[in-house]
Amino acid sequence: MDDQGSGPLKSIADLARLAGVSVSTVSRALTGKGALNKGTRARIQALADHHGFRMNVAAQNLRLGRTGAIAVLMPLGHARGQQLSDPFFLTMLGYLADALTDRGYDLLLSRVLPDRDDWLDTFIRTGRTDGVIVIGQSDQGAALARAAASYRPLVVWGEQVRGDGPVTVGTDNEAGGRLAAQHLVDRGRRTLAFFGDVGVPEFAARHVGFLAGLPPELRDDVVLVTSPVTSEASEATARDWFAAGNRPDGIFAASDVVALSLIAAAQQQGLQVPQDISIVGFDDIPLARLTRPALSTIRQDIEMGAHHLVDLLVRRIGGEDAGSVQIAPELLVRESS
């Protein structure tokens, strides 16, 4: 190395001294903002990356009055055993990480235990990030609406609520439910059931769409089974339900995880899928196409969802009044129906 023996460069002041210019010149050179002689800019930049110098992002952000980070809040609740195993979250996280990086933001991940109902306000007030993305509103609609009322850079993945809820990005869950209904009817199924917790807005919309997509004579006989979202619990629920003698010929599950549990439980009861019973899920998790039988499902476009979430958030940070977005779902027919 041909360092001048003055040690590592800790700040733009060091670099300025080395280059024989002032700190503001270095600042202009490295940020690319402000007018500056082409030559000096190039010279300073060359010097900078020759020494592997990087500006202190924290100081930069402090000066600019921002944090440079976006929080992604998820119910990663292993303690409470929620969707921890749901591959949906990780997929979403991957796409969000990309989209945020492209915009120059860091991704601050925070796990949330919504025990106290002011968890969101508390987080926001710390001012650790320039914006917040919440994945899955679950039953936290009230907390989200309250926070959204006074904090604009907040976007939520989930079902769009009427009234003054937060800005959301999500699949058109009702349309998804209708797709499932029409498909099961096409398959000649008549005795139908819905598995899911309609206390969760997303699932409620899927249920509504499912009923709406059915011919009137079938609609009233649809059984609604309130099922938990985790694999373990939903499988237990399904097992008990089949053991009680229930024998529908078509089931629409609120999520793929629930659908897979249903298949497992049905097979344990000696039922053939799809011969005896058609099962359709929702999400299209990677595993859906690998099980035997492969799962028919309503696909959510997670990549597009992540893209919209970030786009919306960035625009709201910029002061725009960007509104909610719905994404069209898609029916994937595989073996389970």
Place this chain on the structure above:
Amino acid sequence: MDDQGSGPLKSIADLARLAGVSVSTVSRALTGKGALNKGTRARIQALADHHGFRMNVAAQNLRLGRTGAIAVLMPLGHARGQQLSDPFFLTMLGYLADALTDRGYDLLLSRVLPDRDDWLDTFIRTGRTDGVIVIGQSDQGAALARAAASYRPLVVWGEQVRGDGPVTVGTDNEAGGRLAAQHLVDRGRRTLAFFGDVGVPEFAARHVGFLAGLPPELRDDVVLVTSPVTSEASEATARDWFAAGNRPDGIFAASDVVALSLIAAAQQQGLQVPQDISIVGFDDIPLARLTRPALSTIRQDIEMGAHHLVDLLVRRIGGEDAGSVQIAPELLVRESS
């Protein structure tokens, strides 16, 4: 509200004015550091949270010469189709988020595409975090070793390498391989195969342990099949392999995802699991106990792993010279063997 009409509190200076004290007094009151009259401290604290005031963490960190964040780098490569769907990562992430939060650190998530071999050095040089946790060394041993040579607050989840690699936390993969071997032998299996990519250190160690756990007369006949790690690719590999007429009676897979693909492929060939063939995985992902047959596997204690990763990292940040940790694996016998 009974605000004095002076608007929201933006800094400790505002609070100081309101309380009739100096900024340093407010600083001492809110941080709890330094000597201060009990009464004033309480008074200022009360005033602060009455107004919902929070200190600017960025400024605090700038002054303290730290960032208050830890980076978690993961090969979340949907573009390259890696372990994106592997629930292992999300589980680990959840535990890491908890452990870091407990220590007062933010978790900065960054997705990594290890195309250029200086990805780690580049990230570290930005100085965005006080430390780095890398999940899964994959084939990046060289990059990790190089970074570790000059950057101390770096810990890696994965197999411990001899020589001057980074500090690691990981399961004792060799011991895990031995457990699998002994179990298959106990089951009377004689014609054995290992599915996995031994170019990845973790998998190589599992393979070595597997062979070591076998009686000499079986050892030489073990077939090594280099399998990809994703569901799709590994299932294709398995299908082709079975289709070529290979008929072992016992297989140890380098991961649960691969093991599940093996089961699917075997069943497609009309093979009964475990009657015709025993299959053992590695990880114990949540799904392992839900498939039919439920997967026998070598369990990794992810929670303990996350705990050790954070503990080690924090100690190294503090200047300690803490070394690598290995965690004992556990055999879980279910239905697939």
Place this chain on the structure above:
DNA sequence: CTGTTAGCGCGTTCAG
């Protein structure tokens, strides 16, 4: 026990 002062590393007027 509390106030004053001097930076942490950077961006940005305002002069020259």
Place this chain on the structure above:
DNA sequence: CTGAACGCGCTAACAG
């Protein structure tokens, strides 16, 4: 086109 000076919000000596 470039430099000097000030301040973002906070902490840590050093005085009093």
